[in-house]
Amino acid sequence: MVRINVDFAQQIVDSAKTIVGWNVNFIDPQGIILASTDSKRIGTYHEAGHLAARTRQTRTVYHKDEYKGSNSGINYPITMNDQVVGVIGITGEPNVVGQYGFLLTKICEVFMKEYLLEIQSYDDQQRVGKLVMALLYHDLEGIQQIMGDADILADEKYVAISYMLDCLGDGQIQRQIERNITEDLQKLELPLHVHIYPNMVVCLVPESKYKKWKQRVTAWETDFSPKLYIGVGTWEAVRHIYLSYRFSRMAMKYAKEHQFFCMFAENMNLELLLQSIDEQVQRQYVEKVCAALNAEEFQLLQNYFKNELSLQSTANEMMIHKNTLQYRLKQIYVKTGLDPRKFTDAVVLYIGVHLKK
Incomplete structure (x- = not known):
């Protein structure tokens, strides 16, 4: 059975809200809100979501007190390989947010298919993608399955680097920039990178290759600014790279908000602390x-x-x-x-x- 962890679920709801504009929850099959764009609801019980998972049917909530822990909105069960892996819920008046139901489920479908492609494939390219996804989301079981007994990444520290493509809805330009970045990373001999829907590329860079990567930043800024923002995380042992990934996303967000092309988490100081606050x-x-x-x-x-x-x-x-x-x-x-x-x-x-x- 596919298990959705907290970081991956949060990535789904954050991306969904960016597109639909309403608060979104990801509810696990037991009815617990695993991730939400309304942070105070995370970890609480959602009865309507629980029923949607059990019955495999969309559950609409018309009144706040109709189901325990559930606000007005619509909750859609998400299935993979004929198993319910969770429920995606959108908060709002049903007659208003109902128009986004199809789009919301398609967003989840894209995420899940992309994730399964990374998780289920074992050829070299897919194996790398699966490894990066498992490292970013701290999926210890997945890491062990891929790496086995061979501790191939244990001897060197890595930094997670997040690229945000801000192309104002121009999919053609976004795909072109993404291809260019991916080709550059291959030329720099940095195979540990992955695309994260809808507009991110994340790369894991070892200490031995970091100098080469940094030399490329100026060229990227010349070619792609202001359609690209980069956030550089902290140096971590590879099994703790998920921490670097979190910091890289904070730095990337700060870069976009303050119109810096590239921001390093180590230079953020107070800003880094403040962004980590609920x-x-x-x-x-x-x-x-x-x-x-x-x-x-x-x-x-x-x-x-x-x-x-x-x-x-x-x-x-x-x-x-x-x-x-x-x-x-x-x-x-x-x-x-x-x-x-x-x-x-x-x-x-x-x-x-x-x-x-």
């Missing part, structure tokens, strides 16, 4: 710290922090008098109880401003 906790922090601030005050703090808390530099950039800036900072203190001119309070405000962006 999204609900981030929202609560921002609400607590920044709720009283208006857009003008928020922009003022951005400029203030960008200028390293320098009153004169900030005033010059904003073309206001230094005393005016002092007055506005004092008003922020009155509103929030946090004084931007005091280091400890400035740190609290900086985190809030960063998370709100």
Whole structure:
């Protein structure tokens, strides 16, 4: 039986939400929400999903209290090899989200078929793909099946590198860039790479080949920016490469949000820590710290922090008098109880401003 792990399930729901625009859950056959774009629901029981898995029939929820742990929405059983491997659910009014049912199940089908191709094939190329997928999703059983007793990757550290293709829906350009990247990786003698639907390529680079890879980055930026963003993870033993993969995705996301072509996790420091915080906790922090601030005050703090808390530099950039800036900072203190001119309070405000962006 195909078993879906947490990381793979989260990849499915994240990609699905990007396309359909509504919160999506992946529910295991026992009714537990394995992954969700609404993080607070992960690990909770979903009765409607459980029934959909047991009956192999789509289960629609019209009212929040109709089934235990289930919000309004539609839940579709997902089968592979005539076995239910999970349920994909979309949250929202059924008469609204029902139009996405076919698309949602097709997204799952593409993911599952791609995953099975990697997992079930044993020729050389597919074996590499299966190994990379198993390493990225920390599938210890899968790794053992592929590698057997031969510890072929144990003697060298690797880094996971994630490529995001941002081609604004132009499939032809995306496929061309993906082909070029794949060909370049082959020329660099980096066979451990895999395509992850819908728009990612992930490569595992050993220390001995990293210098060659890094020399290629400038050419990629010249050829493909701004349609490509790269995130470089942390150095890990190969059996812990899933950690590097998580960090590489954080770095890749940061690169896209801040319009950097390539971002290294080791250079992110505070940003890396903040991105690893649960999204609900981030929202609560921002609400607590920044709720009283208006857009003008928020922009003022951005400029203030960008200028390293320098009153004169900030005033010059904003073309206001230094005393005016002092007055506005004092008003922020009155509103929030946090004084931007005091280091400890400035740190609290900086985190809030960063998370709100």
